[in-house]
Amino acid sequence: MTSSDAIPESTLPYPPVYKDKRFVVLSDWFVPLLPASLELRAQSKRHAGTERLQHKIPTTVRFHPRLPFKLDHYLLDMTDNLGFGKEKRRAGNLDVLAGRQTFRDGFREMLESIVANGYSFEACQDELRKNIKLDAGFKDFHTWCRSNDIPVVIVSSGMAPIIRAVLRNIVGDDVADTIDIIANDVEVKEDGTWAIKFRHPSSGYGHDKSRAILPYKELESPPLLFFFGDGVSDMSAARHADVLFVKQKEDGENDLAVYCTREGIPHILFDDFRDALVVVQSVVSGERSPKEVLEKGRC
Numbered sequence: 320m321t322s323s324d325a326i327p328e329s330t331l332p333y334p335p336v337y338k339d340k341r342f343v344v345l346s347d348w349f350v351p352l353l354p355a356s357l358e359l360r361a362q363s364k365r366h367a368g369t370e371r372l373q374h375k376i377p378t379t380v381r382f383h384p385r386l387p388f389k390l391d392h393y394l395l396d397m398t399d400n401l402g403f404g405k406e407k408r409r410a411g412n413l414d415v416l417a418g419r420q421t422f423r424d425g426f427r428e429m430l431e432s433i434v435a436n437g438y439s440f441e442a443c444q445d446e447l448r449k450n451i452k453l454d455a456g457f458k459d460f461h462t463w464c465r466s467n468d469i470p471v472v473i474v475s476s477g478m479a480p481i482i483r484a485v486l487r488n489i490v491g492d493d494v495a496d497t498i499d500i501i502a503n504d505v506e507v508k509e510d511g512t513w514a515i516k517f518r519h520p521s522s523g524y525g526h527d528k529s530r531a532i533l534p535y536k537e538l539e540s541p542p543l544l545f546f547f548g549d550g551v552s553d554m555s556a557a558r559h560a561d562v563l564f565v566k567q568k569e570d571g572e573n574d575l576a577v578y579c580t581r582e583g584i585p586h587i588l589f590d591d592f593r594d595a596l597v598v599v600q601s602v603v604s605g606e607r608s609p610k611e612v613l614e615k616g617r618c
Contacts, residue, residue, distance in 0.1 A: 460595065
């Protein structure tokens, strides 16, 4: 999104902008799933007074996620295993990267394929909350930022109720409730089916992540912004960050890196938050400038 583009209307509120900080981290977040095989059971619960969803697949499905795991990727892995499958999902990602389809429409189709196979939102949320374990690298990164008065804001194309539930389960209510989350929401219908509620339904991104960054640019004394991402959902935010970190993924689906290279957007490739923390610390301390770390190109 450029400055001349219409600002998409948000259907959801934003947390306040941190006006008095020198640094702000905005990040999708990366977590491993332990154990590596997550069982999602088709024992979907319905709201009170409604019947149980009918399932078109076996009652127990082995869910084999990629590691490390990005929160948005729980939806990708759920699509691979519970929806229309990896081949169609990956084809859709490449269509978005090539500009043949919007991320919003492709993402909606992915989630609809999970619902069509009979999985309720509550069942997915419960299993993910029980099985997702936070990457130690991210936890240490967040702890350091918090101790140095650097806000960490989660900016995700996932759905806020799942993100908040997982955080509370992992780090406890007190810490989880201090973390701002800018994400989409979910609409659960009376018949037990569900659909994503996009933050920016008029935008081709569904959630235009640049809108989490651009208000900071309008401040009289804007903080330096670190942004962490890896996929097609992060493309709208990529060119607006002061220091952009791009996740290097072992499965080869490095779509944001491809996009940034193609568009000439400076970025730093990183493997995990432990490596990224060293770079962030060097910038915060003044040891290295944003230009210097970006020129190096990787942690």
